[in-house]
Amino acid sequence: MPRLFGTDGVRGLANRDLTVELALGLAQAAAQVLGSDAWEAGRRPTAVVARDPRISGEFIAAAVAAGLASSGVDVLDAGVIPTPAAAFLIADIGADFGVMISASHNPAPDNGIKFFAAGGKKLADDLEDRIEALLNGEKLAPTGSDVGRVRRFADAEDRYIVHLLGTLPHRLEGIHVVLDCAHGAAAGISPEVFTDAGATVTVIGNDPNGININDGVGSTHLDLLAKAVLEHGADVGIAHDGDADRCLAVDHEGTIVDGDQIMAVLALSMAKRGMLNRRTLVATVMSNLGLRLAMAANDIHVLQTRVGDRYVLEAMNEAGYSLGGEQSGHLIMADYATTGDGILTGLQLLAEMAGTGKSLKELVSVMTVFPQIMVNVRGVDQHRVNDDEVVAAAVAELEHELGDTGRILLRASGTEPMVRVMVEAADHPTAHRMAHSLADVVKQRLAV
The missing domain is CATH 3.40.120.10 (Alpha-D-Glucose-1,6-Bisphosphate, subunit A, domain 3)
Structure with a gap:
């Protein structure tokens, strides 16, 4: 089963991949993992929740806030602010953790949930794995005065602006x-x-x-x-x-x-x-x-x-x-x-x-930008890209031709059968010729 967390939180098509149920469950699981230090210290955890302005962020933020508050976490709703603002505010007020709802540069139908630890720091892989492991487990369910409150973070923007200036x-x-x-x-x-x-x-x-x-x-x-x-x-x-x-x-x-x-x-x-x-x-x-x-x-x-x-x-x-x-x-x-x-x-x-x-x-002007050509070679066994002798020989030959005036990089995709071929050279025609020549070799040798 693929890992739920990607390189930048949990992302997907809102209301299909990233559902209300998933957002609620992630928030409840995160409350257990990221709020544990506060409870051990005998106090209630506090979390900052923020989002970008895409329409789905409204219901996802509501689900996240509900999941946290129902788990006994006090929520400060910062509304629409940048991701770095959310990270800064977590550290600035000493919150225990925070949640940013955004899919960054992706189109509007997508959305994502990103967690920050205390200090506004990105989560280590082991913390993400612990949250994922608790996703379908027993949740915290306090009652009465032990449930969390959801309040507006009234001066969120002002704090961030003062910091930037x-x-x-x-x-x-x-x-x-x-x-x-x-x-x-x-x-x-x-x-x-x-x-x-x-x-x-x-x-x-x-x-x-x-x-x-x-x-x-x-x-x-x-x-x-x-x-x-x-x-x-x-x-x-x-x-x-x-x-x-x-x-x-x-x-x-x-x-x-x-x-x-x-x-x-x-x-x-x-x-x-x-x-x-x-x-x-x-x-x-x-x-x-x-x-x-x-x-x-x-x-x-x-x-x-x-x-x-x-x-x-x-x-x-x-x-x-x-x-x-x-x-x-x-x-x-x-x-x-x-x-x-x-x-x-x-x-x-x-x-x-x-x-x-x-x-x-x-x-x-201090930096000369070398032409950089990228070719995605699909339908290949990306796991063999560093082991094939013919591919290695083709790379070596081109690197010898380039000398100090360029470089070659082969990268295996981590999510699909594809290899990315990147060539930099002193001029665009050379980079283009070499990138496509090497891509042909990769395609011939690694085709699946």
């Missing part, structure tokens, strides 16, 4: 930014924060109606943002995803700036200010070769992890690193947040523009 090394006066809030959880907070920080703000994608989240807007659809930056003559554009844990950017010429480039800018800034712990940046194996070369040229080490923000975060926590992230724009700044925070990332990026007087285009 407190991270700024520079005010943002003189910068005109276009914000794309993806019709998501950032719509009510991001424009206010950037305005309070001193920027001139133009906003798009800030009219959530429950069904338009991520629909043609946000970090997965940057064309509209690029167009708006050019039309308004803005200095920069910032795009969030539905739950605002990601940030991608557009420079004043409408050119897309991805997470690798943002990491390069922030890593150099933090290193100059003595804030980049051990002069190390944590990134995944999918990060562009240009990022590694740019960091090496500035005496900054890049520690690579498996793909997925949870693996970046694990590596950061293990050694106390201060900056890490993914090409997708999911950046973690450990001095200020326990998870990716798209609003925080955007603020820090604009603060570097304000502090240096440089445009975003000038700042990201």
Whole structure:
């Protein structure tokens, strides 16, 4: 039986995969696992519950709150706020745990349930497994005054906004930014924060109606943002995803700036200010070769992890690193947040523009982006990708041809018979030729 929890909580089609019954059961099970320390200490647990604005979040949040309160947990309902805001608030008020209801950058029909432990930290695998194991077991059933209460978290947004503004090394006066809030959880907070920080703000994608989240807007659809930056003559554009844990950017010429480039800018800034712990940046194996070369040229080490923000975060926590992230724009700044925070990332990026007087285009010029081609090879035995001698020989031949001007990465899918072939090279034609050539070899050798 497949594991219920994925790499980022429990997700699925709302009211089909993610039902009221499942949400209720997960909340009841989580109350037992994540509230245990409070009960052992002789007090009632407190949990923060939040959601993004997709329509299904309303009934799922109600089911989660019911499951927690019926188990004796006091619930603070923070309403619609970003995922990183929920994580921050759990730590800020000393709650025992929290629940975020969101499917991030997925379309509106999907939804998800993500649990945070005390301190706003993501759950370890063993805690998720314990919750899953209790899902169909006996539940807590207090009565009378021992049941939990559900109250509105009245100052949730204000606490988070004050926190974000407190991270700024520079005010943002003189910068005109276009914000794309993806019709998501950032719509009510991001424009206010950037305005309070001193920027001139133009906003798009800030009219959530429950069904338009991520629909043609946000970090997965940057064309509209690029167009708006050019039309308004803005200095920069910032795009969030539905739950605002990601940030991608557009420079004043409408050119897309991805997470690798943002990491390069922030890593150099933090290193100059003595804030980049051990002069190390944590990134995944999918990060562009240009990022590694740019960091090496500035005496900054890049520690690579498996793909997925949870693996970046694990590596950061293990050694106390201060900056890490993914090409997708999911950046973690450990001095200020326990998870990716798209609003925080955007603020820090604009603060570097304000502090240096440089445009975003000038700042990201520190890194040369190598063309990167990805080919998904389906219908193959992905488990043999690292064992086939012919595939290995083909990789070696291409790596020899590339030398120091590129790299090759083969990744087996963990969920379906597929291998991802990624090639980086100094020019697009070379990357394209090599990626498809290697994909053909994989298809021929590993077909099922």
